Amino acid sequence: MQIPREVLLRSYRAMRTIRDFEERLHVEFATGEIPGFVHLYCGEEASGVGVCSHLKDTDTIASTHRGHGHCIAKGVGVDGMMAEIYGRSTGVCRGKGGSMHIADLSLGMLGANGIVGGGPPLICGAALSHKVLKDGGVAVAFYGDGASNEGTTLESLNLASVWNLPAVFVVEDNGYGEATASSYACAGTQKDRAAGFGIPYFECDGTDFFAVHETAGEAIAHARAGKGPAMVHVHLSRWYGHFEGDAMTYRANGEVAKERAEQDCLKKFREKVTEISLLDSASLDEIDASVRDEIEQAVIKAKAAPLPEPEALMQDVYVSY
Amino acid sequence: MQIPREVLLRSYRAMRTIRDFEERLHVEFATGEIPGFVHLYCGEEASGVGVCSHLKDTDTIASTHRGHGHCIAKGVGVDGMMAEIYGRSTGVCRGKGGSMHIADLSLGMLGANGIVGGGPPLICGAALSHKVLKDGGVAVAFYGDGASNEGTTLESLNLASVWNLPAVFVVEDNGYGEATASSYACAGTQKDRAAGFGIPYFECDGTDFFAVHETAGEAIAHARAGKGPAMVHVHLSRWYGHFEGDAMTYRANGEVAKERAEQDCLKKFREKVTEISLLDSASLDEIDASVRDEIEQAVIKAKAAPLPEPEALMQDVYVSY
Amino acid sequence: MSKKSFRQAINEALRQEMRRDPRVILMGEDVAGGQGGSADNPDAWGGVLGVTKGLYTEFGAERVFDTPISEASYIGAAAGAAATGLRPVAELMFVDFIGSCLDQVMNQAAKFRYMFGGKARTPLVIRAMYGAGFSAAAQHSQALYPLFTHIPGLKVVIPSSPYEAKGLLIEAIRDDDPVIFLENKVMYDDEEDVPDDSYTIPFGEANLTREGDDVTIVAFGRMVNFANQAADRLEKEGITCTVIDPRTTSPLDTGTILDCVAETGRLVIVDESSPRCNMATDVAALVAEEAFDALKAPIRRVTPPHTPVPFASVLENLYMPDPARIEAAVKSVMGYKAKQEA
Amino acid sequence: MSKKSFRQAINEALRQEMRRDPRVILMGEDVAGGQGGSADNPDAWGGVLGVTKGLYTEFGAERVFDTPISEASYIGAAAGAAATGLRPVAELMFVDFIGSCLDQVMNQAAKFRYMFGGKARTPLVIRAMYGAGFSAAAQHSQALYPLFTHIPGLKVVIPSSPYEAKGLLIEAIRDDDPVIFLENKVMYDDEEDVPDDSYTIPFGEANLTREGDDVTIVAFGRMVNFANQAADRLEKEGITCTVIDPRTTSPLDTGTILDCVAETGRLVIVDESSPRCNMATDVAALVAEEAFDALKAPIRRVTPPHTPVPFASVLENLYMPDPARIEAAVKSVMGYKAKQEA
Numbered sequence A, B: 001m002q003i004p005r006e007v008l009l010r011s012y013r014a015m016r017t018i019r020d021f022e023e024r025l026h027v028e029f030a031t032g033e034i035p036g037f038v039h040l041y042c043g044e045e046a047s048g049v050g051v052c053s054h055l056k057d058t059d060t061i062a063s064t065h066r067g068h069g070h071c072i073a074k075g076v077g078v079d080g081m082m083a084e085i086y087g088r089s090t091g092v093c094r095g096k097g098g099s100m101h102i103a104d105l106s107l108g109m110l111g112a113n114g115i116v117g118g119g120p121p122l123i124c125g126a127a128l129s130h131k132v133l134k135d136g137g138v139a140v141a142f143y144g145d146g147a148s149n150e151g152t153t154l155e156s157l158n159l160a161s162v163w164n165l166p167a168v169f170v171v172e173d174n175g176y177g178e179a180t181a182s183s184y185a186c187a188g189t190q191k192d193r194a195a196g197f198g199i200p201y202f203e204c205d206g207t208d209f210f211a212v213h214e215t216a217g218e219a220i221a222h223a224r225a226g227k228g229p230a231m232v233h234v235h236l237s238r239w240y241g242h243f244e245g246d247a248m249t250y251r252a253n254g255e256v257a258k259e260r261a262e263q264d265c266l267k268k269f270r271e272k273v274t275e276i277s278l279l280d281s282a283s284l285d286e287i288d289a290s291v292r293d294e295i296e297q298a299v300i301k302a303k304a305a306p307l308p309e310p311e312a313l314m315q316d317v318y319v320s321y
Numbered sequence C, D: 001m002s003k004k005s006f007r008q009a010i011n012e013a014l015r016q017e018m019r020r021d022p023r024v025i026l027m028g029e030d031v032a033g034g035q036g037g038s039a040d041n042p043d044a045w046g047g048v049l050g051v052t053k054g055l056y057t058e059f060g061a062e063r064v065f066d067t068p069i070s071e072a073s074y075i076g077a078a079a080g081a082a083a084t085g086l087r088p089v090a091e092l093m094f095v096d097f098i099g100s101c102l103d104q105v106m107n108q109a110a111k112f113r114y115m116f117g118g119k120a121r122t123p124l125v126i127r128a129m130y131g132a133g134f135s136a137a138a139q140h141s142q143a144l145y146p147l148f149t150h151i152p153g154l155k156v157v158i159p160s161s162p163y164e165a166k167g168l169l170i171e172a173i174r175d176d177d178p179v180i181f182l183e184n185k186v187m188y189d190d191e192e193d194v195p196d197d198s199y200t201i202p203f204g205e206a207n208l209t210r211e212g213d214d215v216t217i218v219a220f221g222r223m224v225n226f227a228n229q230a231a232d233r234l235e236k237e238g239i240t241c242t243v244i245d246p247r248t249t250s251p252l253d254t255g256t257i258l259d260c261v262a263e264t265g266r267l268v269i270v271d272e273s274s275p276r277c278n279m280a281t282d283v284a285a286l287v288a289e290e291a292f293d294a295l296k297a298p299i300r301r302v303t304p305p306h307t308p309v310p311f312a313s314v315l316e317n318l319y320m321p322d323p324a325r326i327e328a329a330v331k332s333v334m335g336y337k338a339k340q341e342a
């Protein structure tokens, strides 16, 4: 399948934006200015972007605590995201959500989620909406290897299958749930779990945009055609700790460095597209520069943005004393 | 495998006891004297008894809302059970539990359970106790086809596998969860679900005591040997409504009558043991007569037994105003 | 206008709203019933106590969804569907089962609107049966509305009669926030005149089922009837009561409660939920803070003891508040003399 | 006796009880941490904030169990293990995750003893972090103890300092009922003198952190410290307060509360949980019923508003009760004049 040039450029830009956004957060968090929990998606960019390269604004996704990448891949603007993470009134959730709760329903982004396994049931509902409203949409749940052990996730596989929903379950398997390896916590295989609920299974290397694009494309096409849910098992690695502050003492020395050197989705993308002359280096460099600037501006704007007004405390919720 | 005569006699007696207990409840319920919800196990006797024929008092089981059969199979006395269902102070739970909450921890019976999917997590815990306390015990979760879709059940399969627990998961598949067929509600297969969590799978005809005995024997031996959990999928039919009062308008006319005629575990047992001269008819008749009397007495005693005293309301719970 | 049972009133509310708005859908375990069954009778049950009977027949498989026994995923699905354009009414059967799916209610549906900075609406109704008195024992008899009332972002409705049920359920379906709608399982056959047409009863507006001079009784759901029975008897002895049915615990019509207490100076609260951190404590705290001046006597609560619900009827009857205990509580506040005075 | 942090006090309580009784086991997500990881460092984390660090190293894989991320099954397993001979301490990480496993707590563990006619014991402790102030936003900042306090059969503990934490946790582990043990996540680094030896603090016995004549303040967990700060300042203005730390909300030491109110005649309650059906309402209702005579002023509650916890610190600070708001509440009850008198 030939990927249009404009999709390639857009996807590269999204991956680069995620990377820079996250690397910058890593730095900013260390200064102590960003409060709360921050979970970085660095290293996993090709997954969210590869999947979302098939989605429109009218399709829906649900994300996880590690949500920045999915948000950017689905089109949420970095200014609003950065401001949100800094707790500003200009944030995409007006500063009331923070890193773990970035959402933009108007873009079909049903929210990052602080609850592991929170997303898959919601995605069954979004898929049901697409089906009942006959809008041709599909709904995609991103979740981790750790989340694949939550009852909510497992029930959702069955529900989506029983209702023949246009839902795609993307297991982003980065080998760990917090400090615990999936080799310990996940009995059996994701493949057999999919079979257990009669769901077609796909898998791919999550550091290769082209692999994700192709595999997710098939799964999404299956769902969009009304054939029911599909599972995509994406093999990944995360480059930072579970959250900012985690020293990763559970992982072998040098493991991440090796992955950074050998499995960087951005490098691999660039190599491939330039090798076969799909894109030239200059246009990629241009994107890199433009993204660098965009992130720089997002941080400057976020820091300068106003804090929420006190009234915001009582807004957007019904309050009885 | 040759089954000792005494096990055969005990098992036949247990199945007959369940049958008579349940048929009698069906009659008694109709008089309006038994309050609340009553779910009958009639037709499924060979399953509970076949499985429990391998268990000792020091092994543990957890049951469901349809719990009478499992209780009797695990050795709980019918007098205490009948009194419980009548809400008497002589009941096995002093009248405070009722049909859905019969338990006797001293016999390793961890309770019927009004919550679908309530038992499997508890059985992981019981199995953990057996493992940590090194008492050689196994723990068995009975649950229905409907319950096989609860997240608690699915999570438990994974947990038992990850912890390599001496736990056996017995799916009693009677084709329905309330009025909904498992053909509608269960996507995939139980077999593939077991595989999804790396658990060995066994299945058998639940109306044939010998089949259940043999299959469950293997699964329990596997768990007892420290090889981890196993699943036994038992194919069954229930002869009465989901609960007493259900007219079963979702099932074809004559379906149950046919099953009663052709798939009665008691008839099949008698035919087999007399055909190959394992037991003679007379000893089975003797059991039938003795059980008939036992149930009659249980009802008489239950009806005559005292109601709980008012003080019981506040007993066996810590109460802060 | 015709006599309708509580069950019929709810069925009619659902039917009328489903006719009015194609986005209203129904889901739950056996809300139709019989899917895949050998009788090929997919509308066999209409819910475990027949409340949704016939809706599948009218609206079909595109609007009425039987679910696997998987509360977490289908209640979560209802929340997700609500956030993406549908207006689901999900049936949880017994409210006791909330333990299997609380996260989707508490951390998802209830929080979306606030947590997402006002960018989400979640027009979700969760219907469930509550209450003791059915010999259904500890796991099928709880009231649990205090749990929901405690959680910001939820609205909580407890109708006390067929008329109330219909109007409040239609209001719930049209509300853009998640609503917990609780039906007392022993009231389904209660009958009264209920308009045939559609109507709504606004949330947060209490109903005074009677007015009196001496004592204000605040009661919830089925307890409203018990309170009225007690008030009838007391009237014969010359004690007149105001009985308040708040209809919704969240929002709570604090104004009406405070006004009535200002007039009577005495308050009895009747709540069939467990006594700790329940609605009786909630209303008592409100009044002890905001109407302290008016109080002539201690605030009395009539509730069950802090125990699970026992099975045996003889114990369950002791467990439940009843008109006699309400009567006694009213008399005790009437008879109260402050120590200084006594 | 030596200075220990809240974190160390809990770690020490667990360690000493695990040494004393081989039936005490630990389970939870990453309570050891690092199982299966490439560094082969299975005691990598000791819980997400390091509270159980080192226990795996001392007690090994036979006593300390990392779990998959499956709260329903492992909390249920803890209940099942407790009913069959072990004394599990299960860590739920954030109490907000109770939504994923409430059934096993509410309908299983809490009800066994009563529902089975006294034939079961369930010596289970569930530890979890609670509270706002960490910028952890709506799904990681709730207090939720009112939910547990509402459920019969559970005991609920909220330690207010390292000393309290150690003694109450040891008591919890030795108790034969299920206990919810809540740790305020912003207090882990608080330090004070804590005995090195094992000791217990009984449930249902409140601690008076100070005594005064004018106002009784009842506060929970971290709010005890805020109440004492407020009382310090008020003392300088000549207002003296009794501050009650009930330690456990269930059982609740009603006697001490009523006695203190009888002396001061004024009550302020400080509760960081959502305001509806919470501990502030619970205590207010108790006093309005049982110590009405003694009350000289309305009962004031200091709580957050009825909203989810907002992320931005500026809003979260407004959300949380603080010493200044407590001080204002105390002054308002001191300044109260009944309308009749005024």
Ligand SMILES: Cc1ncc(C[n+]2csc(CCOP(=O)(O)OP(=O)(O)O)c2C)c(N)n1
Residues within 6 Å of the ligand: A064, A065, A066, A114, A115, A116, A117, A143, A144, A145, A146, A147, A148, A174, A176, A177, A178, A242, D029, D069, D071, D093, D097, D100
């Ligand atoms: C219900 C619930 N349980 C536990 C947690 C704590 N927690 C947050 S992220 C996480 C690990 C998730 O692992 P995985 O699904 O593999 O995602 P990853 O972090 O690797 O992207 C855990 C245990 C939570 N937030 N919610």
Ligand SMILES: Cc1ncc(C[n+]2csc(CCOP(=O)(O)OP(=O)(O)O)c2C)c(N)n1
Residues within 6 Å of the ligand: B064, B065, B066, B114, B115, B116, B117, B143, B144, B145, B146, B147, B148, B174, B176, B177, B178, B242, C029, C069, C071, C093, C097, C100
């Ligand atoms: C959590 C929960 N959900 C729903 C119910 C209501 N309910 C009781 S039994 C039952 C059907 C169970 O079906 P299955 O597991 O197949 O067992 P069977 O009744 O066929 O023996 C349902 C839905 C319940 N008791 N608990």
Ligand SMILES: [Mg+2]
Residues within 6 Å of the ligand: A144, A145, A146, A172, A173, A174, A175, A176, A177, A178
């Ligand atoms: Mg992971």
Ligand SMILES: [Mg+2]
Residues within 6 Å of the ligand: B144, B145, B146, B172, B173, B174, B175, B176, B177, B178
């Ligand atoms: Mg079944």
